[in-house]
Amino acid sequence: MRLAPLQRAFQRHVYRPGAPMARQVAAGPRADAGRRLDVYASAYRARLVEALAEDYPALRLQLGERRFDGLAREFIAAQPSTFRNLRWYGADLARLLGSAPLAELARFEWALGLAFDAADAPLLRGADLAGIPPARWPRLRFRLHPSVQRLALRSNAPDLWRAAIREKKRAAPKGRRRAAPWLVWRKGFEPFYRKLAADEAWALEALARGRDFAALCSGLRRWAGEAGAAQRGAQLLRNWLAQGLLCPLR
Amino acid sequence: MSTISGFGLGLRPRHYQAILRERPRLDWFEALSENYMVPGGRPLDYLTRIRARYPVVLHGVSLSIGSADPLDRAYLKALKALATRIEPAWISDHLCWTGVGGKNLHDLMPLPYTEEALKHVARRVRAVQDFLGRRIVLENVSTYVEYRASVMSEWQFLAALCAEADCDLLLDVNNVYVSAFNHGFDTLEFLDGLPGARVRQIHLAGHDHSGDLIIDTHDARVIGPVWDLYREALRRFGPVPTMIERDARIPPLAVLMREVRHARAVASSTLRKAA
Numbered sequence: 001m002r003l004a005p006l007q008r009a010f011q012r013h014v015y016r017p018g019a020p021m022a023r024q025v026a027a028g029p030r031a032d033a034g035r036r037l038d039v040y041a042s043a044y045r046a047r048l049v050e051a052l053a054e055d056y057p058a059l060r061l062q063l064g065e066r067r068f069d070g071l072a073r074e075f076i077a078a079q080p081s082t083f084r085n086l087r088w089y090g091a092d093l094a095r096l097l098g099s100a101p102l103a104e105l106a107r108f109e110w111a112l113g114l115a116f117d118a119a120d121a122p123l124l125r126g127a128d129l130a131g132i133p134p135a136r137w138p139r140l141r142f143r144l145h146p147s148v149q150r151l152a153l154r155s156n157a158p159d160l161w162r163a164a165i166r167e168k169k170r171a172a173p174k175g176r177r178r179a180a181p182w183l184v185w186r187k188g189f190e191p192f193y194r195k196l197a198a199d200e201a202w203a204l205e206a207l208a209r210g211r212d213f214a215a216l217c218s219g220l221r222r223w224a225g226e227a228g229a230a231q232r233g234a235q236l237l238r239n240w241l242a243q244g245l246l247c248p249l250r
Numbered sequence: 251m252s253t254i255s256g257f258g259l260g261l262r263p264r265h266y267q268a269i270l271r272e273r274p275r276l277d278w279f280e281a282l283s284e285n286y287m288v289p290g291g292r293p294l295d296y297l298t299r300i301r302a303r304y305p306v307v308l309h310g311v312s313l314s315i316g317s318a319d320p321l322d323r324a325y326l327k328a329l330k331a332l333a334t335r336i337e338p339a340w341i342s343d344h345l346c347w348t349g350v351g352g353k354n355l356h357d358l359m360p361l362p363y364t365e366e367a368l369k370h371v372a373r374r375v376r377a378v379q380d381f382l383g384r385r386i387v388l389e390n391v392s393t394y395v396e397y398r399a400s401v402m403s404e405w406q407f408l409a410a411l412c413a414e415a416d417c418d419l420l421l422d423v424n425n426v427y428v429s430a431f432n433h434g435f436d437t438l439e440f441l442d443g444l445p446g447a448r449v450r451q452i453h454l455a456g457h458d459h460s461g462d463l464i465i466d467t468h469d470a471r472v473i474g475p476v477w478d479l480y481r482e483a484l485r486r487f488g489p490v491p492t493m494i495e496r497d498a499r500i501p502p503l504a505v506l507m508r509e510v511r512h513a514r515a516v517a518s519s520t521l522r523k524a525a
Contacts, residue, residue, distance in 0.1 A: 004318035120290035
């Protein structure tokens with residue numbers, strides 16, 4: 001058999017072990033063709049299960065090893081990897097969990113992973129803003145660090161994650177009626193997360209859409225009133241700088 | 251191309267801090283390319299800091315040099331960018347394929363040793379070398395099947411590939427031992443068949459013996475017969491840069507350093523006797 005059909009047949013065998021490939025393989029001194037081919041088929045599953053377990057340690061603890069293994073194998077059967085790098089294979093695992101709190105735990109855990117090795121970028125510092133004349137402030141457009149992600153969560157997924165990772169314990173999954181906004185980002189080399197107040201979630205969304213500082217402050221009137229909006233805008237900006245959420249101005 | 255000599259270790263995240271703190275007596279590290287083909291963050295920072303103190307070679311698992319698919323240009327671009335950043339002494343990968351039809355099995359799949367496969371791989375090695383602007387180094391993999399289609403031995407294939415594509419070899423001594431057991435060939439015939447001047451680097455690792463087959467698990471110490479085979483390789487190829495490779499059940503750095511010291515001792519006594 002020529003190279004291309006041989007590789008296609010072998011790959012099919014790894015996905016779905018069956019007879020045709022065994023005809024292409026010679027028996028070894030101690031193991032027949034079927035046994036030799038099995039090494040590849042079972043190693044494939046074991047390797048991907050292991051990669052998913054590394055991506056989702058909290059989900060694994062919360063589900064228990066056996067249920068996680070079942071979930072991982074279901075995912076692997078449904079989704080052959082098209083990634084060069086195993087790092088990205090598990091991105092869609094949450095899809096198999098539907099909209100339950102555990103699906104949100106998976107999304108949350110994946111977001112922390114993305115923050116961990118998101119692109120490096122310099123940070124905007126307070127000193128960078130010190131020299132900007134007051135007249136330019138309304139038109140300033142801030143940029144988020146590449147690690148910053150915003151998630152809407154209808155469950156206690158972050159609590160589940162913390163219990164699993166920090167205390168090696170399961171916690172009771174709980175749903176909420178309304179989604180709450182959460183922030184995930186990296187400071188230094190550590191991923192961080194926190195819940196967002198409604199006005200801050202709105203402001204970050206506006207910022208991400210490229211709205212300028214005047215628009216942010218103007219929108220914040222909804223929560224802080226006419227008198228307090230500029231002050232709240234300045235306060236949020238100080239927090240964002242301190243937490244390393246922003247990149248230098250263009 | 252810059253070069254390295256002496257004894258190294260496969261760089262693993264578990265040892266990052268110990269390496270920076272203890273500055274172990276190692277001549278170089280081998281970093282797994284794909285671990286650092288990420289946008290940024292801690293892994294790249296550690297590699298950059300370790301690179302500032304040690305020479306590094308890059309070792310990939312996803313080049314898929316033997317695949318019937320077209321070469322993955324995006325992968326090659328990312329690899330080249332990493333090489334520009336890290337300045338490795340060389341870049342290695344495996345003589346294998348990892349998937350076809352745009353899929354990836356994330357495994358080192360064996361090639362049939364045919365004239366067609368040889369021409370195909372040689373053409374691709376040359377294309378990769380042109381793109382990267384450097385000679386690449388290819389490793390013999392552990393295999394569990396032999397194809398009925400094969401018309402030559404693995405070592406004949408490797409030798410012909412080096413001649414045809416002007417690439418170098420990473421000799422994994424454990425893989426020779428594993429494949430020899432699984433297929434019933436003579437390990438010394440394998441070594442004798444290699445073009446010695448092409449052997450740029452040596453891997454030593456442990457494996458899992460499951461009775462009818464040996465599986466290349468990299469989760470255990472190097473065993474006695476593999477040390478013996480390493481001696482045979484040294485007698486033939488001289489002082490080739492050698493490293494210990496461990497990918498699972500990774501022990502503390504100090505434990506692996508003992509294995510590295512053993513490799514040094516084995517090499518110095520073997521080469522002294524040979525001289």
